Each structure stands twice: as C-alpha cells, then as structure tokens.
Amino acid sequence: MNVSCIAIDDEPAALAVIEEYTHLVPFLDLKQTFVSPKEALAFLKKERVDCVFLDIKMPDLLGTDFARILQGQTQVIFTTAYPEFAVQGFDVQALDYLLKPIEFPRFLQAANRVYAQQSQRVEGQGYIFVKEGYDWVRVSLGEIQYIQSDTNLLFIYERSRRVITRMTVTELLRILPPERFLRVHKSYIVAIEAILKIERHQLVLTKTTIPIGESYRESVERVLLG
Missing domain, CATH: 2.40.50.1020 (LytTr DNA-binding domain)
Incomplete structure (x- = not known):
C-alpha cells in the first residue's frame, strides 16, 4: 500500500529535503510540492491525498490555519523551525510535529505513523516498515x-x-x-x-x-x- 502525500513550504530548500526523504521511503508517493499554500488548497480540491507535510510559518497562510481548513480530510505532519507552535499544532490534531533541521530517522517515524493508520483503515490489520x-x-x-x-x-x-x-x-x-x-x-x-x-x-x-x-x-x- 502506498501513502500519497504533498509537501508545502515557502522555502524551496526545505521542500528539497522533504522530497529527498520521501524518495527514500518505499511506501510514500509524493504527488507534488508547493511553495504557496493557496495553490496547494486548489490542488487538494481536485485530488485527495493521505498526508500533507506542512510548514507553519508561511506568509500567505499559517500552516495551523491551513490544517483547520483540511481538518478531517487528511493527516497533517507539521515541519517547522519554531517549537513554540507545537501546542497549536496538536490543537488541530496534527499527526506529528517535525522540527527543522529534520533528521531522516525522525522523518521515518512520522511516515510510519501515517502508514500504520492508513493500513489499518484499508486492510484492518496494519503494517509498518x-x-x-x-x-x-x-x-x-x-x-x-x-x-x-x-x-x-x-x-x-x-x-x-x-x-x-x-x-x-x-x-x-x-x-x-x-x-x-x-x-x-x-x-x-x-x-x-x-x-x-x-x-x-x-x-x-x-x-x-x-x-x-x-x-x-x-x-x-x-x-x-x-
């Protein structure tokens, strides 16, 4: 089973890291990356994904506000350099909260959590890698x-x-x-x-x-x- 995802961050370098990491995880299927949360919202109106890797502090729209719009539609994993947003992140029921610079083992933990949840829904049993x-x-x-x-x-x-x-x-x-x-x-x-x-x-x-x-x-x- 693949887990479809997108990544949103106003910093291209940060997106490059997420893109590299998703390619290292066999079950992650990165559909697209976005520097604009508004463009990402337009994409999500047309296509459903299982998970969004989401920066918080962005100029157009805060990641926490973006997550409230999506609430119940998909899993959210925050990727941010600001630990002070952690409480807000979990207030919107984020699945995980990754602090930059993100190390790959920590990224993999978050990816496995998404996979376990998705596989339980689809297969009723669940797997991790x-x-x-x-x-x-x-x-x-x-x-x-x-x-x-x-x-x-x-x-x-x-x-x-x-x-x-x-x-x-x-x-x-x-x-x-x-x-x-x-x-x-x-x-x-x-x-x-x-x-x-x-x-x-x-x-x-x-x-x-x-x-x-x-x-x-x-x-x-x-x-x-x-």
Whole structure:
C-alpha cells in the first residue's frame, strides 16, 4: 500500500529535503510540492491525498490555519523551525510535529505513523516498515508477538521470524497502536493478543515468557485486568 502525500513550504530548500526523504521511503508517493499554500488548497480540491507535510510559518497562510481548513480530510505532519507552535499544532490534531533541521530517522517515524493508520483503515490489520541492514522490511502488526530492546537495537519477534532494526523502544511506541501493544518492562513491548497467561512476575506467551518490570506492573494490570 502506498501513502500519497504533498509537501508545502515557502522555502524551496526545505521542500528539497522533504522530497529527498520521501524518495527514500518505499511506501510514500509524493504527488507534488508547493511553495504557496493557496495553490496547494486548489490542488487538494481536485485530488485527495493521505498526508500533507506542512510548514507553519508561511506568509500567505499559517500552516495551523491551513490544517483547520483540511481538518478531517487528511493527516497533517507539521515541519517547522519554531517549537513554540507545537501546542497549536496538536490543537488541530496534527499527526506529528517535525522540527527543522529534520533528521531522516525522525522523518521515518512520522511516515510510519501515517502508514500504520492508513493500513489499518484499508486492510484492518496494519503494517509498518523498518530498516534491517540496507533493506526495508514490512512488518505486519498482527504477526508481532513481542519486541525486545538492546541499547539502540530492537529485536522484533513475529510468529515465524525475527527482524532487527536500529531504533529505540520510545521511537517504536510512537508508531504502534496503543490498544494493541503494551510496554511491560524497560526492554520489552508485548502484543496484547499474544499474552496467554499473567503470572506474578512475568507474562506467558506461546513460545516464551516476558518479565514484568516493577515500575510497569500497575499499568500492566490496569490494561489487562481492568
């Protein structure tokens, strides 16, 4: 599944960065870039896209006002050099907020969040892409049993394979649906549907057991036991 998108920024150099990054992500389909938000609005009246990468501080129209016009029509990811707009950004239900200069790993996190949401709507299951070595690997959310972290590496255990990617637990949690995955330890995330038994200090899955961290016990019991 491809995620269609456009980018809007009054600075051509900033648009060039977004364009370069979208070409590196296999599921992003960049339809067009705009330096004028008014031209972008005209385009969106004729063609629907899944996501808009949107600058905030622009002379013709603030990105936050642009997002209010679009609200409910498409996902918005703000790209801005001004952190003070963050609250306004999330007030208009932006999916993410990227601060310039944008690093590619952070851009990829935001792209994965869009992909996960779109794939859940279209396929009812959801996928993310992670980088394993030099390759991009599609991981089905429904196949994941648990994730184990080791420094900046994540080991994603599916039913029939293991995928290794360079990412932190915090970064992955930003793109995983919270209703399906639960952090149970500083080093472990577990798929809720994979849990077979809750013991005093651990969770039992089909092929392994996962420890419950003391500081996570209360939240684990609240989510799993109600």
